[in-house]
Every structure is written in C-alpha cells, then in structure tokens.
Amino acid sequence: MKFFKETDVVVIGGGIVGTAILRELSKYEISCLLVEKEPDLSIGTTKANSAVCHAGFDAPTGSWKQKTNVRGNELYHQLQDDLDLDIRWTGSLVVATTDEELQQLQILLERGKANGVKGLVILTREEVLAKEPNLTTAKAALWAPTAGVLWPFGCAIAFAQCAVQNGAQVIRDCAVTGFVKEDGAVTVVNTTKGAIRTKAVINAAGIYAEEIARLAGDDSFTITPRKGEYILFDKTAAPSLVWGIVFPCPTEKSKGILVCTTTHGNTFIGPNAQDQDSKEDTAVTPAGMDEIIAGARRLIPNLPLGASITEFAGLRAVSDTGDFVLGASKVPGFFNAAGTQSPGLSAAPAIAEVLAEAVGKEIYMRKKTNWNGKLPKKKAFNRMGSSEKQKAIAENSLYGRVICRCETVTEGEIVDAIRQPVGACTLDGVKRRTRAGMGRCQGGFCGPRVTQILARELQIPVSQVLKERKNSCLYYEKFAPEEDK
Numbered sequence: 038m039k040f041f042k043e044t045d046v047v048v049i050g051g052g053i054v055g056t057a058i059l060r061e062l063s064k065y066e067i068s069c070l071l072v073e074k075e076p077d078l079s080i081g082t083t084k085a086n087s088a089v090c091h092a093g094f095d096a097p098t099g100s101w102k103q104k105t106n107v108r109g110n111e112l113y114h115q116l117q118d119d120l121d122l123d124i125r126w127t128g129s130l131v132v133a134t135t136d137e138e139l140q141q142l143q144i145l146l147e148r149g150k151a152n153g154v155k156g157l158v159i160l161t162r163e164e165v166l167a168k169e170p171n172l173t174t175a176k177a178a179l180w181a182p183t184a185g186v187l188w189p190f191g192c193a194i195a196f197a198q199c200a201v202q203n204g205a206q207v208i209r210d211c212a213v214t215g216f217v218k219e220d221g222a223v224t225v226v227n228t229t230k231g232a233i234r235t236k237a238v239i240n241a242a243g244i245y246a247e248e249i250a251r252l253a254g255d256d257s258f259t260i261t262p263r264k265g266e267y268i269l270f271d272k273t274a275a276p277s278l279v280w281g282i283v284f285p286c287p288t289e290k291s292k293g294i295l296v297c298t299t300t301h302g303n304t305f306i307g308p309n310a311q312d313q314d315s316k317e318d319t320a321v322t323p324a325g326m327d328e329i330i331a332g333a334r335r336l337i338p339n340l341p342l343g344a345s346i347t348e349f350a351g352l353r354a355v356s357d358t359g360d361f362v363l364g365a366s367k368v369p370g371f372f373n374a375a376g377t378q379s380p381g382l383s384a385a386p387a388i389a390e391v392l393a394e395a396v397g398k399e400i401y402m403r404k405k406t407n408w409n410g411k412l413p414k415k416k417a418f419n420r421m422g423s424s425e426k427q428k429a430i431a432e433n434s435l436y437g438r439v440i441c442r443c444e445t446v447t448e449g450e451i452v453d454a455i456r457q458p459v460g461a462c463t464l465d466g467v468k469r470r471t472r473a474g475m476g477r478c479q480g481g482f483c484g485p486r487v488t489q490i491l492a493r494e495l496q497i498p499v500s501q502v503l504k505e506r507k508n509s510c511l512y513y514e515k516f517a518p519e520e521d522k
C-alpha cells in the first residue's frame with residue numbers, strides 16, 4: 038500500500054483541542070501531524086463560543102471537566118506570555134437577582150473551593166456595583182478573579198504554529214474517511230488526500246467525534262449538537278455596558294445567558310441552549326434572538342440593541358456520558374478527546390496533557406531537549422503608539438496602508454498573516470488572524486481588498502479565493518474586483 042504520510046501520531050481536528058494536543062505532542066521525540074477537513078483551522082466550535090477562560094467552579098468535583106478546567110486556566114496564565122496570546126484576565130461574576138439565587142451562589146462557592154479554584158468570594162450588591170455599575174438588578178455575586186476572556190482562534194492558531202515550529206505538521210483540506218486495522222489496532226488513517234500510516238490516532242473532531250469514533254469501531258459515546266446563539270455589539274456601545282464577564286446563575290443545560298466584553302472591546306450577549314439534530318445548522322433564529330435578549334436584560338436592563346453588528350451561533354458537542362471523553366478507547370491505538378462542550382476552550386491545554394500521557398503509555402515518547410515553546414511577539418498596528426507605528430511603516434511601507442478601516446488593520450499585517458506558518462488562506466482566515474472584517478462594517482468595505490491581497494499572495498485568481506469553507510468563492514470571474522493599483 039502506498040502511503041501519503043507515515044507518522045507516529047495523527048490528530049484529527051484543528052480546533053482548539055486538536056491544536057493544543059499537537060503542541061503538547063511536539064514536546065516529544067516522535068513525529069506527529071494534524072489533519073483538518075476544512076481549508077483552515079479553528080472554524081468548528083472554536084470559532085463561535087463565549088470565549089471565557091473559566092475559573093472552574095461549575096463542573097462537578099472529580100470530573101474531567103473540573104480537573105482539566107482548573108489546570109487549563111493555570112496553564113493559560115503561563116501560555117499567554119510564551120505564545121503571545123490575547124487574554125484579558127478580567128475575573129468573572131455570577132449574579133444572583135433573586136433570594137433563591139443567593140443560595141445557588143453559596144453552592145457554587147463551596148463547589149469551587151472543593152474544585153481548587155483560588156480567590157472565590159461572594160460580593161455584596163454594593164461591591165458588585167463598584168465593579169460593574171450597570172448590574173442594577175444584582176443582589177449579590179460570586180467573584181472568580183482567575184477567569185478571563187480569550188481570543189479563541191488566536192489561541193488555536195498559536196498552538197498550531199508552536200507545534201509546527203517544533204517539527205509537527207498541519208494538513209488542511211484533509212478529511213478523515215476511515216481506518217484500517219491490523220490485529221484489532223488502528224494502523225492506517227484514510228483521508229481525502231491519501232492513506233496515513235500511524236501508531237496512534239487522537240480523535241479531536243468536535244461535533245463529529247462520534248462519527249470518527251464509530252469509523253474506528255468505538256461506540257462508547259454519542260454527541261448531540263446543542264446550539265448557542267449570540268448578538269455582538271459595536272465597540273462604541275461596550276464601555277457603557279460591562280467591563281468583564283457577567284453570568285446569571287447557571288441552569289441544568291448551560292451556564293446561562295451572559296454579558297461579556299471581548300479582548301478587543303466588543304460586548305456580546307448569549308448563548309441560549311437548544312438541542313438539535315443537525316451538526317451543520319448554525320443559523321440564528323428570531324426566537325433565539327428574543328430568548329437571549331430577554332435573558333441578558335435580567336442582568337443589564339438597558340441593552341444597546343441598535344448597536345448590534347452581527348449575530349452568530351455555535352454548536353456544543355454534548356456527550357451522553359455527561360463529561361469529556363478523554364484517553365484510550367477500547368480500540369488499540371485509538372484515543373478520544375471528545376464531548377468537548379464548555380469548558381473545552383479553558384481546558385484545552387490540560388486536555389492536551391491528559392492525551393499525551395495516555396498516548397505515552399502505548400508508544401515510547403521521550404521529551405525533546407531543544408523544544409521551543411516561545412512564539413515571536415507581535416503587536417497589532419491599532420495597539421501601537423505613534424512612534425511604534427512610524428517605525429513599523431519605515432521598516433515595511435505596507436504598514437502604512439490601512440485596509441480595514443473599522444479595526445485599523447494594515448496591508449502589512451494581512452500579508453504577514455498569509456505568509457506566516459499555518460498562514461491564512463481564506464478571507465475569514467485573515468479576519469481571525471488580523472481582525473480585518475471584524476469591525477462595524479463586518480468586511481463590507483475591506484472584504485474585496487483583502488480578497489485581492491489573498492489572490493496576489495496565494496497566486497490564484499480572485500474568483501478562487503474562499504470566504505471560509507470549500508466552495509465558498511466570493512466572486513464570479515466576470516464580477517471580480519479589478520487589480521488594486
């Protein structure tokens with residue numbers, strides 16, 4: 038049999054969990070590669086969520102969710118500097134607005150202490166208002182100082198870049214279609230690009246983890262999609278709303294509809310929690326919008342709904358085990374990092390440690406002595422001071438050309454994002470690496486110019502530039518924007 042690749046470990050799925058695992062594996066003297074079915078990383082659940090690095094008081098004590106959340110939160114505090122991750126350590130509040138909810142705060146506090154979460158305390162109404170003056174309905178709140186807001190796509194891409202810098206490979210546009218077993222153990226991964234010979238496979242396929250497990254002969258869990266919808270507000274509305282992360286008291290299904298301000302200063306509200314059959318349907322619905330507006334108004338009565346700039350939805354991968362499904366399966370050579378609903382973002386670096394340890398029990402893995410865990414630091418143009426901007430333009434004149442006016446993103450940054458390791462190859466890939474198209478106009482103005490830059494850099498016709506997924510071309514040849522002089 039002719040193999041497209043031969044490697045020690047294949048990671049399936051380029052979301053935050055798969056990329057974190059790839060980075061962890063790159064610490065060892067083994068060969069490893071990640072396959073992602075889409076043209077870019079981070080376009081599954083990792084692209085649409087609340088972006089909160091949870092403190093870790095929600096999950097039941099002793100569960101995988103609890104252990105990996107608390108450890109993951111600690112790891113992000115270290116990783117922020119190493120990988121230049123965009124994280125605001127704002128702390129989070131769980132707000133009680135009724136007397137019954139006051140008791141819930143006490144339960145969360147006790148559980149948080151048992152879970153090993155540091156610094157938890159219940160604040161009085163006055164203390165809450167001193168932190169968040171708009172929480173006028175609050176009676177009290179649980180304060181978790183270790184929580185933060187992160188930039189999920191940036192984290193996943195940084196994990197992948199760090200792995201690649203240490204010898205791992207990332208193969209995009211490469212869907213897993215099946216497995217070959219020898220003596221019961223998975224030894225070959227069939228993909229749309231060819232067969233890959235391997236010693237171990239890690240299933241980090243998010244919402245599709247059940248299908249991948251079934252292909253390997255593991256039927257130990259199911260995954261149900263649970264949709265969560267959001268509304269994102271323009272930056273001008275944000276300062277008057279909330280500074281950090283504000284949750285209501287949780288429900289059985291979710292942590293509730295929160296109000297939160299992102300790392301870049303946009304406030305958002307959401308998510309709701311609707312189970313559904315489809316693993317592809319991420320459409321927002323009028324009923325969903327009404328639900329999240331009503332939920333958020335319980336916390337902040339005066340929402341600036343006129344300042345909404347987009348709505349979106351993500352799908353939680355809910356496993357029937359009630360917990361993350363982590364580690365070796367009953368099929369030799371096949372491992373799961375599945376059921377990664379919230380707090381999967383927060384837990385990803387710790388999930389990666391669990392998986393590396395599990396794989397290390399089946400194949401010999403020795404730590405590298407020359408592993409490089411640092412990525413170069415890069416400041417966004419719109420966060421530079423005047424003299425830094427002048428210097429950047431003097432070094433590369435493309436930094437003097439603003440392409441995205443809403444977010445002040447320059448051509449220099451867009452070109453860097455395309456040329457960097459695991460670089461952008463789609464319009465949304467540029468958006469998630471640079472923020473071009475994430476502002477008030479949502480790419481209405483800069484989209485055609487970014488498309489031209491992508492076409493030039495990738496040396497393809499404008500009509501072949503993708504928005505995000507396969508076949509998402511933006512222009513027919515006849516209507517393509519002309520060469521920008």
Ligand SMILES: Cc1cc2nc3c(=O)[nH]c(=O)nc-3n(C[C@H](O)[C@H](O)[C@H](O)COP(=O)(O)OP(=O)(O)OC[C@H]3O[C@@H](n4cnc5c(N)ncnc54)[C@H](O)[C@@H]3O)c2cc1C
Pocket residue numbers: 049050051052053054055072073074075078079080081082083084085086087088089090091211212213214241242243244245249263264265266308351352353354377378379380381382383384
């Ligand atoms: C509404 C909502 C709110 C959330 N809020 C938070 C939060 O605030 N904090 C938090 O910690 N977590 C949160 N989460 C959870 C978090 O977003 C997820 O845990 C995390 O993004 C899961 O990452 P993943 O890598 O497992 O999955 P994904 O990001 O979905 O990645 C899986 C990847 O596998 C690929 N794939 C699938 N099938 C194949 C195949 N056959 N071949 C190759 N590749 C394949 C997919 O294309 C995809 O890119 C939230 C989730 C939702 C939906």
